[in-house]
Amino acid sequence: MRFPSDDELMDGPNACEDFEDDGFEGAELIDEESDLSDSDERDAGLIGAGYNENFRAGFIAIVGRPNVGKSTLTNALVGQKIAITSMRPETTRHAVRGVVQGEDYQLVLVDTPGYHRPRTLLGQRLNSEVRETLSSVDAILFCLPADQKVGPGDDFIARQLRGIKAPIIAVATKMDAVSDERLMKHLLDIDKLGDWDEIIPVSAIKGNQVDRLKELLAHRMPLSPPLYPRDMVTDESRDTMIAELIREAALEGVREELPHSLAVQVEEIIERQKKPGQNYPAMLDIHVNLFVERDSQKAIIIGKGGSRLKHVGMRARRGIEEYLGRRVYLHLHVRTLKDWQKDPKMLGRLGF
Ligand SMILES: Nc1nc2c(ncn2[C@@H]2O[C@H](COP(=O)(O)OP(=O)(O)OP(=O)(O)O)[C@@H](O)[C@H]2O)c(=O)[nH]1
Ligand SMILES: [Mg+2]
DSSP states (O other), X not given: OOOOOGGGOOOOOOOOXXXXXXXXXXXXXXXXXXXXXXOOOOOOOOTTTTOOTTXXXXXXXXXXXXXXXXXXXXXXXXXXXXXXXXSSSSOOOSOEEXXXXXXXXXXXXXEOOOOOOOSSHHHHHHHHHHHXXXXXXXXXXXXXXXXSOOOHHHHHHHHHHTTOOSOEEEEEEOGGGSOHHHHHHHHHHHHHHOOOSEEEEOBTTTTBTHHHHHHHHXXXXXXXXXXXXXXXXXXXXXXXXXXXXXXXXXXXXXXXXXXXXXXXXXXXXXXXXXXXXXXXXXXXXXXXXXXXXXXXXXXXXXXXXXXXXXXXXXXXXXXXXXXXXXXXXXXXEEEEOTTGGGOHHHHHHTTO
């Protein structure tokens, strides 16, 4: 299989909405508290223990242009939020693994960054990540959103998929967003685009056909013992999950260029001392850096009097507390790391 150089890539149609940005005054720290529920730390089960000989398991790459609904579909299949999503393209920045646990199968989904024409070194690295994932999976889900016409970006990906041996299921995502008539036309266009093993329309948001898609995938997996513990949903680290939930909250409502310039890194997590008699987990102080590329972007993220950053903190905290099952106190620090997307050293520092 030949994969294109990054320059050969075509842009697909991606909708981006404008927004109004706030004014700004100075940096702020955010600290919010809330109720908590008890933590349920999971013990990893023994991989492969007691599985039956008809058990099927394998890896599945989820690919497509940016913003077509790959991460939303991953979450719907897993049944739990493990990948962040947003209405901005190029949200996912690393291959996120999610595990679908069936009675007699295990699907390891690999949600990939949207394949796109790269404008920066970061973009090139994201595309490389997709290419690497494709070369080592048992099946591929190729996502094409029903609310957009099949375009040159899809055609480009379709051509690259042609040499791949693994079965490819073309998924018409966002079926809830269009009429039956439009969906039929979309399915025909997908059919014309390549030679797919299956074509299936789904709505990850409404849950339509998600179970059917699981069944289709399970049948195509090789006979194999489970690859991951039977109670695992993702292998994302705790710090990555926290950083991603903060990035997701920060992406909401910001203008087109800023999401790409934003990187989030957890610096330190400190557990507070329990009070005497406290029978629930101690609160965590989480120190987080939000990196942007220019001071003007710092101003936007922070908002007037710190108002926007405060909102980001509040939104993120809810998701983080749900994920950790305990109270957290977020300390968000916004910093400028000039042109980090183009700088190999800084990309390395940020984990790309
Ligand atoms: N109506 C509708 N919208 C959806 C559906 N699935 C995803 N979306 C929306 O599409 C947008 C993009 O979703 P993501 O899951 O982040 O898309 P992605 O392909 O992972 O995007 P990148 O990570 O940027 O490549 C979000 O605003 C989602 O809410 C769906 O089934 N129906
Ligand atoms: Mg994504």
